[in-house]
Amino acid sequence: MPENTIIAPTAGAPDAETCLPDSEERRLASLESYGVLDTVEEADFDDIVELISIICEAPIAVINFIDRDRQWFKSVKGLGVRETPLDISICAHAILQPDLFIVEDTREDPRFSNNPLVTQDPYLRFYAGALLTDKDGLPLGTLCVLDHKPRDLNANQRFALQTLANQVMTQLEFRRSLREQQALIEKLDAVRKDLVITAATDSLTGLLNRGSFEQLLEREAIRIQQGAPPAVLMMIDLDFFKEINDQFGHHVGDRALTGFADVCRDVFRQSDILARWGGEEFVVFMPRTTLHSALLAAERLRTALRQNDLIAVNSAPGAITFSAGLCTFSGKQSPAEAMQRADELLYQAKTEGRDRIICEE
Structure with missing residues (x-):
């Protein structure tokens, strides 16, 4: 097994294993580069969660990211927490899938049938998640909807889920680009100031020339x-x-x-x-x-x-x-x-x- 593979046991199913990607350290570094973890709630992301909840007619909707040992929610509707342990995360399974990950009935899926989120409050029975991936295709988290009853999504709802997941990443890419641009501007300003000082001073004594x-x-x-x-x-x-x-x-x-x-x-x-x-x-x-x-x-x-x-x-x-x-x-x-x-x-x-x-x- 690769050294950087994380194994997260699924609660209630001791024989089941959730293997995060072999490129786990690269994935975590990419996630960190967006500077989104532990940030405050923001309307831009809350609006996406509210919209997908309406489109999918789901009482619960979440933008979440899979950190090293936790699942953290950037925006959440229908749950009263901002993070959960990784070992009970359904999304930890979702980021291993290439496309939409849909579980029509968690009670019928051996990976989740004993999960405390399924057997106890909030009694999650349905899950659908679209990947949030960086430009290299590394999965960082999901935009997902959940329900308290078994069900499925129609074609339009599936399309909307993936499209809005793409919009989440567009927002994150845009914000990261702005930060990188600001950092570059600050670096150039520092270089310019150094050049001005260098041009204005005597190189030996440091006095004005x-x-x-x-x-x-x-x-x-x-x-x-x-x-x-x-x-x-x-x-x-x-x-x-x-x-x-x-x-x-x-x-x-x-x-x-x-x-x-x-x-x-x-x-x-x-x-x-x-x-x-x-x-x-x-x-x-x-x-x-x-x-x-x-x-x-x-x-x-x-x-x-x-x-x-x-x-x-x-x-x-x-x-x-x-x-x-x-x-x-x-x-x-x-x-x-x-x-x-x-x-x-x-x-x-x-x-x-x-x-x-x-x-x-």
Whole structure:
């Protein structure tokens, strides 16, 4: 017997066996993929149950699914439960049949004559079920009608039972497609956001790159022209950085750049925008800030750098210093003119000996 075959003994008939399909694990995985188990009652399915009950003139109608160890009802009319054990399920037999499964009189069928659903309340005597199958033909459950008296279905009723069973699966397929589409949209959105972040940031330091910072300045210039408070631009250049690369290698230089970016994140405010301008140059946009406050922030950065050995090699500590130029960003000048002014002040700091900060007067 295949390893994944489930044997469910029929109540009252110890010699009878109900063998679920050999592909049981695939069947259960398919059922799970529809996300229907243990969901609330829904009008779309309740309407189908009500309609088939009327067409078949049956007091009981059910949309049910055969889970691993239970029979669960998505929609039910005429029974007061939402699930039953698998070992007394008539539908567990139905999913083994290729077509409609009809039992005209359960008392006359040895598979069900001792079933407690037949011998006790609700005293089921008639059963007709149409398979609910996935696109691969795996049986997931049935749309079925039941009665308390022996009977049969006419040709029109049989056709309606199968047709409405197909409609149940159409509903389930449509809903699964919507979920898959939504999941794909969410995945694409996540990828798009990652691409936007990647395009906007410097790959080494994780700060904004030059292009993104220039776009930010354009937007902030408009805001300031419309009445927002002025800001301060700070242009920073790490001193003697070429010597670091030449003496210790680019891997040490890269470590110094990422370490410097981390120190900046700790020193500046969350509202301040940090960017790598290029090479060992960085720029900071400080909104709603005076030159005096910006100068204090720059001095805090100098102090923090003295406490961080960003280029320590072979246990020998290595200090890093910077030069900086600060200017007001008031909206009276263009972003390009403001950046040029900050760069001029930075150049002045470097020509005066480096490791110093120059503010515009």
